Amino acid sequence: MSTDKNQTNQKTINPITEEEHYRDFVSTITNDGKRNWIYPKKPSGRLYNLRTYVSWLLLGFLFAGPFITINGNPLLLMNIFERTFVVFGVVFWPQDFYLFFLAMISFIIFIVLFTAIWGRLFCGWACPQTIFMEMLFRKIEYAIEGDANQQKRLNASPLNREKFFKKTAKHSLFIIISLAIAHTFMAYIIGKDEVLEIVMAGPAQQPVGFIATMVFTALFYGVFARFREQVCLVACPYGRFQSVLVDNDSIAVTYDFERGEGRAKVGERKKVDGVVTNIPKKADSAPMGDCIDCAQCVKVCPTGIDIRNGIQLECINCTACIDACNEVMDKIGKPRELITYTSYNAVVEKREPKVFTTRVKAYLGVFTILFSIFIYLFVTRPEVYTVILREPGMLYNELPGDRYSNFYNAKFFNKTFQDKDVTLQLHYPEGEILWLGNQTSVPGQQQVENRIMVFLSGDNLTGTQTRMEFGVYYDGRLIQRLQTNFIGPSESMRQAPVPAPQP
Ligand code: SF4
Ligand code: SF4
Numbered sequence: 001m002s003t004d005k006n007q008t009n010q011k012t013i014n015p016i017t018e019e020e021h022y023r024d025f026v027s028t029i030t031n032d033g034k035r036n037w038i039y040p041k042k043p044s045g046r047l048y049n050l051r052t053y054v055s056w057l058l059l060g061f062l063f064a065g066p067f068i069t070i071n072g073n074p075l076l077l078m079n080i081f082e083r084t085f086v087v088f089g090v091v092f093w094p095q096d097f098y099l100f101f102l103a104m105i106s107f108i109i110f111i112v113l114f115t116a117i118w119g120r121l122f123c124g125w126a127c128p129q130t131i132f133m134e135m136l137f138r139k140i141e142y143a144i145e146g147d148a149n150q151q152k153r154l155n156a157s158p159l160n161r162e163k164f165f166k167k168t169a170k171h172s173l174f175i176i177i178s179l180a181i182a183h184t185f186m187a188y189i190i191g192k193d194e195v196l197e198i199v200m201a202g203p204a205q206q207p208v209g210f211i212a213t214m215v216f217t218a219l220f221y222g223v224f225a226r227f228r229e230q231v232c233l234v235a236c237p238y239g240r241f242q243s244v245l246v247d248n249d250s251i252a253v254t255y256d257f258e259r260g261e262g263r264a265k266v267g268e269r270k271k272v273d274g275v276v277t278n279i280p281k282k283a284d285s286a287p288m289g290d291c292i293d294c295a296q297c298v299k300v301c302p303t304g305i306d307i308r309n310g311i312q313l314e315c316i317n318c319t320a321c322i323d324a325c326n327e328v329m330d331k332i333g334k335p336r337e338l339i340t341y342t343s344y345n346a347v348v349e350k351r352e353p354k355v356f357t358t359r360v361k362a363y364l365g366v367f368t369i370l371f372s373i374f375i376y377l378f379v380t381r382p383e384v385y386t387v388i389l390r391e392p393g394m395l396y397n398e399l400p401g402d403r404y405s406n407f408y409n410a411k412f413f414n415k416t417f418q419d420k421d422v423t424l425q426l427h428y429p430e431g432e433i434l435w436l437g438n439q440t441s442v443p444g445q446q447q448v449e450n451r452i453m454v455f456l457s458g459d460n461l462t463g464t465q466t467r468m469e470f471g472v473y474y475d476g477r478l479i480q481r482l483q484t485n486f487i488g489p490s491e492s493m494r495q496a497p498v499p500a501p502q503p
Pocket of ligand 1: 315
């Protein structure tokens, strides 16, 4: 990594000395408070290649997501406006909020558990911000403007034909990709058909949808063209929580300071048969470790830090420094993994990192309990969830023969993938149900609304409000009980029964 300002404003610190002055500086902010633009050197190596393949898979999945359907439902839909949430084709209705809440809590505990074990592994390998930034926007930048030094030169040069052409090409591609991301993002919120409708209708007929898409496009362009690593350093809540989620047993991209210190340049070391050794040229030099202080690990870092200072909040575990250092170790004939995935304690105690620490076991226990409750409630939720509410603002109707009726609104939410023919029965008191629509078949993963009329005879009324219980049946099987009230006249208001008309 190189920066606009004279390299970085952080010092290189030996972690063994426990000096932590580097924590007083932010690598992307200069001493006078301005942005220190990061020019990371183009990474290469085994892990970078692996990350590239993983990112293709994830990008393909992300862009294809809105078009993948399971039993007619999208793979993922987070429509907060219509309160419809679909996860892997399963629809969660507003009545399922408790399930959604439990799933979210379980997910948060899972993140805590995952982070306690593997630190910010997710950030480097699967976070959309990193994937878009490092695997799409940054690669376009390298392809058009060249590596870090060429980019720096281009930015410092006056505007000429080359600069104009390169900048226009780069930013045009950035805008096109931002447009694609914004449309995909919208499709995850409101659904692909609605997004298609907005696109086909044009800005005049769909001004709100058009403006929303343009705002998201501008936001994504701003993030990937300018804000960049600042998202991970200052805006991302997950990043900010790192300091409380990880401990000395968390596995993260770590510099093996026991092996690497004291660092010394190649020129300060003796060579034996052309191979760089850890023997100082000067007899009075301090003992040497494997780090040749070449700063390749710093030059490739997209957040501008020196991993040799120890695990830091800014490290997104992108592994670029591992690849860079491995390449250096190969060149000087030393074992790889001077920087590797390991834990601080494993480095100090010269052992493999421990995964199942007491803290991890505790998190795992809480997660297992919560997730088991979620699975139980999810599996046992009624197949067709029914809500019956009295029509608002309507009282009872009085009918001949001391009979009374109330209107109800019945909503049936089919949570299975099959169509269901449901029936309603009045468990108590004795009475009749009349369907005002003929639809009792509820298509899979959809809701159907129907109006019903309930008739009770005056003898069955217990006052102005009579408690009733409905049973919802499917295939002759009771799947839900529902209680509600029937409004009738008070005893004193009840008139003498009107004789039924003679035929
Ligand atoms: S220090 Fe962290 S963010 Fe920087 S290159 Fe290494 S893994 Fe990536
Ligand atoms: S790349 Fe490796 S050898 Fe070079 S400075 Fe970083 S840790 Fe030391």
